[in-house]
Every structure is written in structure tokens, then in C-alpha cells.
Amino acid sequence: MRKILLTLLALLALPAFAYGKLRVVSTLPDFAWLAEQVGGDFVQVKSLARGSQDPHFVDPKPSYLVDLHRADILLLDGMQLEVGWLPPLLQQCGNGRIQPSAPGYVDLSQFIKPIEVPVGGVDRSMGDMHPMGNPHYHLDPYNMALIAEGIGGAFGKLDATHAAQYAANAEKTAEAMRALGAEVTAMLAPLKGEPVVTYHSTLDYFFLRFGFDIVGYIEPKAGIKPSPSSLMELEQRMKEKKAKLIISEAYQDLKTARRVADDTGAKLAVIPSYTGGAKGAETYPDLIRYIARSILEASSG
Numbered sequence: 492m493r494k495i496l497l498t499l500l501a502l503l504a505l506p507a508f509a510y511g512k513l514r515v516v517s518t519l520p521d522f523a524w525l526a527e528q529v530g531g532d533f534v535q536v537k538s539l540a541r542g543s544q545d546p547h548f549v550d551p552k553p554s555y556l557v558d559l560h561r562a563d564i565l566l567l568d569g570m571q572l573e574v575g576w577l578p579p580l581l582q583q584c585g586n587g588r589i590q591p592s593a594p595g596y597v598d599l600s601q602f603i604k605p606i607e608v609p610v611g612g613v614d615r616s617m618g619d620m621h622p623m624g625n626p627h628y629h630l631d632p633y634n635m636a637l638i639a640e641g642i643g644g645a646f647g648k649l650d651a652t653h654a655a656q657y658a659a660n661a662e663k664t665a666e667a668m669r670a671l672g673a674e675v676t677a678m679l680a681p682l683k684g685e686p687v688v689t690y691h692s693t694l695d696y697f698f699l700r701f702g703f704d705i706v707g708y709i710e711p712k713a714g715i716k717p718s719p720s721s722l723m724e725l726e727q728r729m730k731e732k733k734a735k736l737i738i739s740e741a742y743q744d745l746k747t748a749r750r751v752a753d754d755t756g757a758k759l760a761v762i763p764s765y766t767g768g769a770k771g772a773e774t775y776p777d778l779i780r781y782i783a784r785s786i787l788e789a790s791s792g
């Protein structure tokens with residue numbers, strides 16, 4: 492396998508900007524979408540993970556190495572979201588431009604304010620999936636506004652000729668993201684303060700932004716499978732808090748989510764949590780509207 496990959500990479504050894512475009516690789520499709528808005532015609536963008544995948548667990552494909560080998564810039568979520576699959580790919584891709592100390596390595600978490608950062612270090616017994624805080628910040632459109640501006644700056648540094656266009660596109664995109672935030676705030680206003688449960692804490696930035704009350708998770712801790720006793724505790728808490736809404740990412744164990752919904756009389760909404768994760772969620776704004784609509788429908792049904 493390794494030999495084949497090395498041969499592939501040798502064949503693909505191309506100089507930077509071979510096509511006159513900045514080659515952007517993003518770990519997640521949401522940031523790829525954002526990079527396209529900011530980069531316009533001056534960039535060629537590719538996402539490694541698909542929107543239907545759990546980004547904590549992505550099976551690396553040989554094509555990822557090819558993409559990384561060619562990239563001028565790598566956009567990643569950071570906060571150890573990709574720790575299970577990205578580091579070995581980076582080591583093997585033979586591209587110094589996107590290594591952690593290089594200007595082409597852009598950890599997007601630097602542009603946002605993280606939530607759920609463990610206080611006083613990480614206790615391994617708490618699970619170690621979010622040791623630096625919650626990495627699922629992409630579901631808050633206001634975070635995406637900040638990230639658009641960050642991406643504009645990063646593109647401008649690497650491709651100074653088009654820096655002014657990147658900055659202008661970034662500002663326009665940031666504005667669109669804030670408008671999307673305002674639109675969804677209005678959409679979800681009737682549910683302000685609504686108690687909700689999710690499978691994993693993927694939606695926490697979304698819930699905090701739009702005023703929901705997070706009562707609990709089907710997983711007892713990030714990355715830990717539920718047990719009969721943890722589910723009993725959750726169901727008890729849901730009854731106390733009168734939680735009638737469970738929202739689960741489509742790639743989770745929906746059988747368990749359905750059982751909790753049945754036990755508690757709650758409605759279950761199954762949602763795509765990344766751009767492209769479902770039909771009708773092909774762009775980031777469509778994804779956010781899709782999630783908002785699904786929650787509204789579940790709450791009224």
C-alpha cells in the first residue's frame with residue numbers, strides 16, 4: 492500500500508500554483524463551502540470528509556494523500572476533532588507547505604471562542620474526545636462569519652496578488668453568515684428556552700446561539716457509548732425537565748435514540764450535521780435551515 496502511494500505521489504509532484512489557482516484542502520465540507528465563497532475563481536477547493544460522516548471517525552483513503560500532497564493550504568477544525576485520522580496523513584503526504592508550523596496550515600478554531608473547555612485539565616475518565624473543548628463550532632453561523640474573515644486573511648497571505656479580492660469576498664460572506672444567523676434566530680424564536688437532548692454534543696453551539704436549554708445527551712460523555720443506567724438517568728432528567736425533543740445526527744445509533752424517544756414520549760428529529768449530509772443540505776445555509784426546520788417540525792408534530 493505504502494509503495495503504491497509513494498509512486499502515486501511521485502507522479503503527482505507538481506510545482507505550487509501549477510494551475511494558477513490556490514489549492515485548498517479542508518478536512519470538513521462546511522469549511523470547504525466557506526473557502527469557495529471567499530476564494531471564488533482564484534481557488535480550487537476539496538473536502539476530505541463527506542457531510543454524512545462522523546468527523547471524529549473518518550476512514551482515510553489514498554486519494555486524501557494525493558489531495559494533501561498537492562495542497563497549498565489546509566483548513567482544519569482543530570481542537571483534536573481530526574486527531575484520529577489526520578496526523579498520519581500529514582506525516583505521509585510529503586508536503587511541507589501544510590505542516591503544522593507552515594503558513595499553509597490553518598487551524599480554524601483560532602478564530603472562534605470555544606465552549607465546554609475542560610477546567611483544570613482533562614480527566615481521562617471523562618472520555619477524551621473533546622479534551623480542548625467542543626470542536627463542533629461550525630453550526631453557529633456567527634462563528635462561520637468570523638472564520639470567513641480568518642480564511643480571507645490566510646488566503647491573502649499565501650496569494651498576495653488577490654488579497655484585496657479575498658478580503659472583499661470574506662466581508663461579503665461574513666455578512667451573509669450574520670444574516671443567516673438572524674434569519675434562524677427569528678425562525679426558532681417560538682422555541683426559545685425549549686429543553687432538548689442530543690446524541691453527541693454536535694449541536695451545542697447551535698443550541699446556545701439560538702436559545703435552547705440542553706438537558707442531556709444520549710451518550711453519557713463525548714465518545715462514550717450509553718449504558719442501561721446512563722439511559723435511565725437521562726430519561727429521568729428528561730421527565731423532570733419536561734424535555735420533548737431529541738435531535739440526533741444521522742450517523743449515530745438511531746435505535747437507541749428512538750428507544751429513548753419512545754420511553755419518554757419525546758419526538759426525535761434526525762438531522763444532517765455537516766454540509767452535504769442530506770439531500771437539501773448541499774450548501775451551508777441550506778444545512779442550517781434544514782436543521783432549524785427539522786427541529787420546528789418535530790416540536791409541532
Ligand SMILES: [Zn+2]
Pocket residue numbers: 547620621626627691692693713
Ligand atoms: Zn465531538
